[in-house]
Amino acid sequence: MRAFVAVRVERDHPLSALELREGWPTPEAGRGQVRVRLAATTVNMHDLWALRGVGVRPDSFPRILGCDVVGWDPDGREVMVTGCFGDPDAGEGDETFDPKRSLISEDLPGSFAEYTVVPARNVIAKPRWLTFEQAACLNVAWSSTFRLLFTRGKASPGERILVQGAGGGVATAAISMARAAGLHVTVTSRSEKKRLRAREIGAHEAVPTGERLREPVDLVVDTVGAATWQHSLRSVRPGGRIVTAGATTGSDTPLDLPRIFYRQVSIIGSTSGSRADTLRMLRFMEAANLRPVVDSVHPFERIREAFERLQHPDLFGNVVVHVSTS
Numbered sequence: 001m002r003a004f005v006a007v008r009v010e011r012d013h014p015l016s017a018l019e020l021r022e023g024w025p026t027p028e029a030g031r032g033q034v035r036v037r038l039a040a041t042t043v044n045m046h047d048l049w050a051l052r053g054v055g056v057r058p059d060s061f062p063r064i065l066g067c068d069v070v071g072w073d074p075d076g077r078e079v080m081v082t083g084c085f086g087d088p089d090a091g092e093g094d095e096t097f098d099p100k101r102s103l104i105s106e107d108l109p110g111s112f113a114e115y116t117v118v119p120a121r122n123v124i125a126k127p128r129w130l131t132f133e134q135a136a137c138l139n140v141a142w143s144s145t146f147r148l149l150f151t152r153g154k155a156s157p158g159e160r161i162l163v164q165g166a167g168g169g170v171a172t173a174a175i176s177m178a179r180a181a182g183l184h185v186t187v188t189s190r191s192e193k194k195r196l197r198a199r200e201i202g203a204h205e206a207v208p209t210g211e212r213l214r215e216p217v218d219l220v221v222d223t224v225g226a227a228t229w230q231h232s233l234r235s236v237r238p239g240g241r242i243v244t245a246g247a248t249t250g251s252d253t254p255l256d257l258p259r260i261f262y263r264q265v266s267i268i269g270s271t272s273g274s275r276a277d278t279l280r281m282l283r284f285m286e287a288a289n290l291r292p293v294v295d296s297v298h299p300f301e302r303i304r305e306a307f308e309r310l311q312h313p314d315l316f317g318n319v320v321v322h323v324s325t326s
């Protein structure tokens, strides 16, 4: 099969370690696994971190990255794959809490290839009301965001939410879902153009990054990390919650413990989405008529352009890679 293989860790020029290989061995499904033929996938920060060697062992290369799997099962059914491989019984009923859980592309090959194999439990039907390109945005960006907002963050109607950053897959999903769920949504962005786009997809207010808010919020979603963390702490009301689920600008920032305990702020971590999160999210999306924001679609052969777009300051939404039409 054709595959883009990550051949080594490359801290400074990560894309130079991504090589197109013809005739790469097609994976065989083992017991309890299903082989999926890829229709589309996305590129994400997680892949760039892995290419730079963050959270991966250098001896695990060469390997296939890519965390969104949509395509066809061996019977030709249109399927998508939920992104956390784990045992719900080992995680108090939630596989994302299984200490041995892994994400797509960690223990099994990822999605930058014509075929991959995944646990059968993670394969679900792709809804007909989503195109393959739209469905490809749903694991990394949307399921994780559904979980961080509702399962972990306990967002509820009438609350005020602050979303840090306007352009990424998580931020665009958070704006759309929080608005549809009846929250008052404020977004920060360094770019005027993106603040405008954020309002178009549902934000009530969009302010420059770091600007003091008119009133504190009940819940903050921070995946930007060091660059916005102090602003997140300053923006949440006493007794409010901050969900942290990423650190695009790094994690080296003071935690400010006195502010957290004196103002009784809850800091909540969130990673990935469970199968149950994804199924509930799909019902929510259908009921509220929500669709992911697709920034751009790139042919498989030009996956490097997709990664360049992912790092472009104008990025707004998800960067999709088209693998096969049928």
Ligand SMILES: NC(=O)c1ccc[n+]([C@@H]2O[C@H](COP(=O)([O-])OP(=O)(O)OC[C@H]3O[C@@H](n4cnc5c(N)ncnc54)[C@H](OP(=O)(O)O)[C@@H]3O)[C@@H](O)[C@H]2O)c1
Pocket: 044, 045, 046, 140, 141, 144, 164, 165, 166, 167, 168, 169, 170, 171, 188, 189, 190, 191, 194, 209, 223, 224, 227, 228, 245, 246, 247, 248, 249, 270, 271, 272, 273, 310, 313, 315
């Ligand atoms: N825990 C999980 O399950 C999970 C799932 C998905 C993603 N993630 C993580 O979440 C993070 C977000 O990923 P993403 O792909 O949605 O978006 P992203 O491309 O990493 O960008 C997120 C936002 O960061 C802001 N930003 C970047 N540099 C900044 C700076 N120097 N100062 C202020 N803001 C800055 C940008 O805001 P503006 O340009 O609008 O200012 C951008 O909209 C990543 O670190 C990713 O690894 C975690």
